[in-house]
Amino acid sequence: MQDLFRVSLLTLTTYFFLFTVSVQSQEPEKESIQLFIDCNCERSYLRQEIDFVNHVRDKTLANIELFIYDIANGSGGRTYKLDFKGKGDYEGTVNEASFDTNANMSSDDIRKGLLQVVKNGLLKYVLQSGLADKIEYKISDEGIAQRQDIDFDDPWNNWIFEVYGEAELEKETSRKEFAYELGFESDRVTEKWRVRTDLQLNQANSEYVQDDETFTSERFRYAADGSIVRSLSDHWSTGIFGGARHDTFTNLDFRYYFSPAIEYNIFPYNEVLRREIVFAYKIGYFHNDYIEQTIFDKLSEGIFNHSLDVQVRYRQPWGNIYSRLRASSFLNDFNKNRVQLFGSLSLRLFKGLAVRFSGNFEIIRDQINLPAGDASIEDVLLQQKQIATDFELGFRVGLSYTFGSAYNNIINTRL
16 A cells, blocks of 8 residues: 555656646747847947847837946046846846947957947847857857966056147138147046146137238147046045146136145946036136236236036936036135036937937136237137127037837948
8 A cells, every 4th residue: 555655656746747847848938139229339230240139229129228338438448338128028137247448449349349248248138038059158268268367567557648639721712721739648547546637739820811901810829737636435536636828819828727626426436337416626726927918907817716516417228418517706706707507418208219408508707818908800700819708608409210110130331
């Protein structure tokens, strides 16, 4: 009797196991990958090279959304942050990755590197799809040989340098313009420090002929700016800024300034790719020597000033928001002040419809550098000298709508 019971129990266990295997084998495979990509990158190249998924233009049709955010980094390149989000059959499956570029990388190096990171990020989803048993994964010989514990010796000690120059010549029957710009930049970025310098030399000459009369304009400017910034914590930073310049357009024979500053970011700095709300306060001193006597009968003067700068930036799947408000004034006369507001908004409304707004408004009450006397018609038309103004205003709006096939994966760049 006991043996019969054991046989019956074994039989039931066998049937239960076979039933479980049968049910599991009949579970439907997850649907094929419908990928939506939003980035400031070569999406056509990604669609062409990633041919094991269906690319869709409308994120409502996607079961995997990929948002790529980018920002300038300390090596002179950009850092790309990749956010993968699963929907439908892939709901709850998320992934993150990053890709750093530098100033020495070509555009082809960048797009190939970004492509590899995107493919690696999609692997998690491919393993859950019907393509799981079709995967062939290989680690390169270089990757196998690489030792992660090797200390890298950077001969430049995190310094990045850039030298640039540009010249422009335009000529017509009655008009001739020539301009050039030379510059040098250096930047050193570590986890705790950022040191920057910027040197510029600009000159622009114009000549106009009207009724046998020749009008000429010459504008010359050189500037040197530098800063040292120290990170204090995940939210606080402090630094000092300084520089000097000469600018014929703004009536500056020589100007120098220095400004200590402190900054607070509501969010940790490691979230800067997605969001930031930053408050920066500067207080400092500048000294101006003027080319011509000013409207306040000054040939030189030194002034203490301060400013508060607030920046808000959000990079989200629904769009991007950026706004900056800067208010400054002289410490000895708060009536001499300036308020600058700039904002931009990009919204993805639905499917292929996106709208973009941007604008700037500036209240100007600190033009102590304006030369005395009335500006001539030549100075105004040729922009030889800066003239008085109370405000500046600008606004831009753009709308785009894309429609048609949402599933076409074919790339064709033929004429």
